[in-house]
Amino acid sequence: MSYLRILAAALCLARPASACDLALALAVDVSGSVDSSEYRIQMDGLAAGLRDPVVSEALVRGQARLMLVQWTGTSRQRITIPWTKIDGFDALDTFAAKVSADPRVWRNFSTAIGEALEMTVNSFLEVPECKRHLIDISGDGVSNEGVEPTEIRDLLRRQGITVNAIAIEESEPDLTAYFFENVIVGEGAFVVSAAGFKDYPERIRKKLLREVTRQTADRR
Numbered sequence: 001m002s003y004l005r006i007l008a009a010a011l012c013l014a015r016p017a018s019a020c021d022l023a024l025a026l027a028v029d030v031s032g033s034v035d036s037s038e039y040r041i042q043m044d045g046l047a048a049g050l051r052d053p054v055v056s057e058a059l060v061r062g063q064a065r066l067m068l069v070q071w072t073g074t075s076r077q078r079i080t081i082p083w084t085k086i087d088g089f090d091a092l093d094t095f096a097a098k099v100s101a102d103p104r105v106w107r108n109f110s111t112a113i114g115e116a117l118e119m120t121v122n123s124f125l126e127v128p129e130c131k132r133h134l135i136d137i138s139g140d141g142v143s144n145e146g147v148e149p150t151e152i153r154d155l156l157r158r159q160g161i162t163v164n165a166i167a168i169e170e171s172e173p174d175l176t177a178y179f180f181e182n183v184i185v186g187e188g189a190f191v192v193s194a195a196g197f198k199d200y201p202e203r204i205r206k207k208l209l210r211e212v213t214r215q216t217a218d219r220r
Contacts, residue, residue, distance in 0.1 A: 021062030022212065023083070023130035025120050026099075027069040027137040032108045033171070034140060038197040039104050042138060045201030047100035049208045050092065058212040059086045065127045066095055068102060071116035073109035074146040080105065083126055112146035113139060113183060121152070121159055133161045134186075134211060138204070140168040140197075142178050149183045162186030166207055170196045 028042055049055060050066075059066070068081035080102050084095050117135060124133045143149055156163060163185045167175040176193040184191055190210070194203040 019063065020065055020085075020127065020130035022059070022132045022134060023065040023067075023124060023127040024211070025067045025069055025123060025135045027071055027116055027120055027135055029072070029111070029137075029139040029141075029168075030070045030104055030106055031072040031111045031139075031141065033111070036104075036107075038140075038170075041197045041200055042204075043102055044100055045204050047096040048201055049205035050096045050099065052205050052209065055205070055208045055212055056089060056092050059092060060089055062212070063087055064212070065130055067123060068099055069116065069120055070102070070105045071113075071119075072106045072111065074112045074115055076106050076109055076112070077116050077119040078105050079123060083123070110145040111139065111141045111143055113137070113143035114147035114149040114152050115145075117149055117152045117156065117163065117183075118147065121155055121161060124159060124161060133159065135161060135163045136166075136207070136211065137163060137183065138166045138168065138200075139179070139183075140170050140175070141172055142175065143182070153185045156185045160186075162189050164190055164192075164207065164211060166192045166194060166200070166204055168194045168197060168200060 026046060030039060064086045065083045066086055067079060067083045069077060070080050071077040081098050086092050120135050163183060165179040165183050167179045169175045176191050179191045192203050192207040194200045
């Protein structure tokens with residue numbers, strides 16, 4: 001265990017247990033435009049981002065709930081790792097290991113962002129105790145099948161769910177603007193750009209830092 005992790009653990013032990021600050025659904029694009037190596041970059045990069053010392057300390061201190069979703073075309077969205085309580089660093093490490101090892105469910109289908117969001121919304125009924133509800137969605141293309149993501153915005157607002165996105169601009173250089181205009185929703189919602197999949201690990205780490213450290217600041 002690193003010095004930073006030991007220090008973070010000591011800080012957590014020094015604070016009283018608290019209620020859940022954040023329920024975070026991690027929605028990963030597995031559409032046909034994502035090849036096997038790019039899928040592995042996403043999963044390994046996401047796992048590494050969750051293990052970042054600052055990210056992991058914030059998740060543990062906030063008693064966060066994490067969930068992993070794989071999504072692609074119409075009727076092809078699946079919760080592959082259900083809501084998990086992050087009540088210690090062992091729980092965080094176990095969840096990250098499951099993310100890294102999560103087998104791909106689909107390979108050759110379209111991109112249905114709206115349906116991915118719609119399915120994920122319902123899962124938040126299982127974590128009503130959490131103060132913030134957030135969907136972190138990744139994608140490398142625009143929605144080209146199923147309900148449009150803009151049609152889900154009112155539902156997301158009613159449920160108090162924020163959607164942030166990471167746009168992987170491997171083949172679509174205007175994807176960030178598309179996500180900004182059509183996908184994200186909620187107070188403080190934002191899009192992070194990755195020029196390609198090789199940039200994904202560092203960009204998702206910075207995105208997680210921005211998302212989870214907000215809860216630390218809000219509680220002070």
